[in-house]
Amino acid sequence: MTPAKDDLWFLPLGGTGEIGMNLNLYGHDGCWLMVDCGITFSAPGIAGPNNISRVQMPDPEFIAGRAGQLCALLITHAHEDHVGAVADLWPRLRCPVYCTAFCASILRRKLAEAGLLETVPVHVVMPDTSARYGVFDVQWLGVTHSTPQSQGLFIQTPVGNVFHTGDWKLDDNPVVGHNINTNQLRGIGQQNVLAMVCDSTNALVPGRSVSEGALYPNLYAHIAAARGRVVVGCFGSNIARVQTLAAVARAAGRYPALLGRSLHNYYQAAVAANIWDPDLTLIQSSHLGYLPPDEVLAIATGSQGEPRTALRKLVADSHPDLTLQAGDMLLLSSRVIPGNEVVVEGLIAQFEQKGLQVVCDDDSRRPIHASGHPASDELADMYRWIKPQIAIPVHGEVPHMQANAQVAKAACVPKQMLGTNGDLFMLAPQPGIRRAAARVGRLARR
Numbered sequence: 001m002t003p004a005k006d007d008l009w010f011l012p013l014g015g016t017g018e019i020g021m022n023l024n025l026y027g028h029d030g031c032w033l034m035v036d037c038g039i040t041f042s043a044p045g046i047a048g049p050n051n052i053s054r055v056q057m058p059d060p061e062f063i064a065g066r067a068g069q070l071c072a073l074l075i076t077h078a079h080e081d082h083v084g085a086v087a088d089l090w091p092r093l094r095c096p097v098y099c100t101a102f103c104a105s106i107l108r109r110k111l112a113e114a115g116l117l118e119t120v121p122v123h124v125v126m127p128d129t130s131a132r133y134g135v136f137d138v139q140w141l142g143v144t145h146s147t148p149q150s151q152g153l154f155i156q157t158p159v160g161n162v163f164h165t166g167d168w169k170l171d172d173n174p175v176v177g178h179n180i181n182t183n184q185l186r187g188i189g190q191q192n193v194l195a196m197v198c199d200s201t202n203a204l205v206p207g208r209s210v211s212e213g214a215l216y217p218n219l220y221a222h223i224a225a226a227r228g229r230v231v232v233g234c235f236g237s238n239i240a241r242v243q244t245l246a247a248v249a250r251a252a253g254r255y256p257a258l259l260g261r262s263l264h265n266y267y268q269a270a271v272a273a274n275i276w277d278p279d280l281t282l283i284q285s286s287h288l289g290y291l292p293p294d295e296v297l298a299i300a301t302g303s304q305g306e307p308r309t310a311l312r313k314l315v316a317d318s319h320p321d322l323t324l325q326a327g328d329m330l331l332l333s334s335r336v337i338p339g340n341e342v343v344v345e346g347l348i349a350q351f352e353q354k355g356l357q358v359v360c361d362d363d364s365r366r367p368i369h370a371s372g373h374p375a376s377d378e379l380a381d382m383y384r385w386i387k388p389q390i391a392i393p394v395h396g397e398v399p400h401m402q403a404n405a406q407v408a409k410a411a412c413v414p415k416q417m418l419g420t421n422g423d424l425f426m427l428a429p430q431p432g433i434r435r436a437a438a439r440v441g442r443l444a445r446r
């Protein structure tokens with residue numbers, strides 16, 4: 001199964017029909033281009049909170065068996081479901097890897113841990129630049145999302161052009177970086193886009209996503225009113241959120257510190273990529289214990305209730321840097337990933353038993369979390385700007401992808417193609433789907 005000169009194919013091996021472990025292939029003229037190579041976690045809730053969640057990734061057999069035809073791996077952004085499996089799977093792919101500086105910093109740490117730093121060729125791409133990979137001309141396009149330097153890809157071939165959105169949202173005030181350049185997107189919409197391959201995560205959510213910049217006053221209100229220590233659980237990859245919290249801490253007379261490995265890793269990547277605002281200083285977490293309670297702001301990993309994370313240690317009184325007491329506050333500036341509800345509820349109950357006030361996100365009134373994915377009105381905007389002939393919803397379970405297809409239809413996209421991992425989406429010369437064309441499956445990390 002090799003694409004001919006007249007063919008343009010899209011073949012997802014992971015992340016279509018599910019949320020997590022994205023691995024996408026584009027095929028044209030004897031050549032394959034891979035977009036993203038991520039992991040997923042088996043839900044920690046299934047066997048209780050002490051179960052170690054297993055890392056899983058797509059079985060790359062289809063492309064590993066023709067790795068000589070694979071011209072490059074492009075990574076859209078630094079989230080685990082897009083970059084997390086590179087160190088595991090690269091030995092079977094052996095192609096050059098391209099990503100932005102922030103993502104490269106995250107990836108290089110993973111490669112170093114796997115002993116592959118000197119082996120894997122990682123090339124840093126400047127956001128909003130163009131390059132040719134094999135037979136594909138690709139324009140990288142900055143998009144707003146919940147981690148810095150996220151990119152969409154405009155993939156051009158002589159037989160058709162595809163806009164691969166990556167994960168995105170629209171945000172006038174993203175705190176880090178800039179909103180999507182809508183003029184640039186309208187310009188792409190003038191270039192006869194055959195297909196748009198699009199994030200479906202929040203397609204069932206009406207309206208628009210909350211702006212990252214809208215969270216500051218709400219977080220400030222909670223933190224300024226607190227009398228004891230404040231701990232905020234959030235995703236380590238969300239540098240904008242960490243910066244907002246550091247700014248809130250300064251305004252509220254508290255000292256911010258990071259607790260947990262992934263927060264430190266992403267913070268260091270942000271510093272290395274010159275993304276971190278140098279005016280916002282953090283203190284060493286080892287100093288937290290010496291501060292009066294009303295000067296403490298700890299930003300902690302583990303908002304999904306994962307084992308061995310900072311929040312787990314804090315609730316068990318086993319964190320080396322900080323001990324919590326009755327009267328302290330926990331803010332969860334995150335959403336609960338579906339499947340983790342029971343575990344997170346258990347964690348909250350444990351904090352409440354210790355006498356902490358726990359505040360979760362309340363989307364309706366004063367949100368303390370903003371999603372990084374487009375709600376339905378944002379999807380409609382994007383379809384109207386890009387004007388594709390075909391909408392291909394990905395990055396979602398079936399109901400999310402169906403909702404995305406509905407939005408596309410309402411926005412006058414002539415054709416919607418719904419499929420799942422392993423289906424071959426033939427875009428040119430004639431649109432059509434060959435079901436189960438490639439073998440797919442999951443591998444567990446060894």
Ligand SMILES: [Zn+2]
Pocket residue numbers: 077079145167372
């Ligand atoms: Zn993402």
Ligand SMILES: [Zn+2]
Pocket residue numbers: 079081082167395
């Ligand atoms: Zn994602």
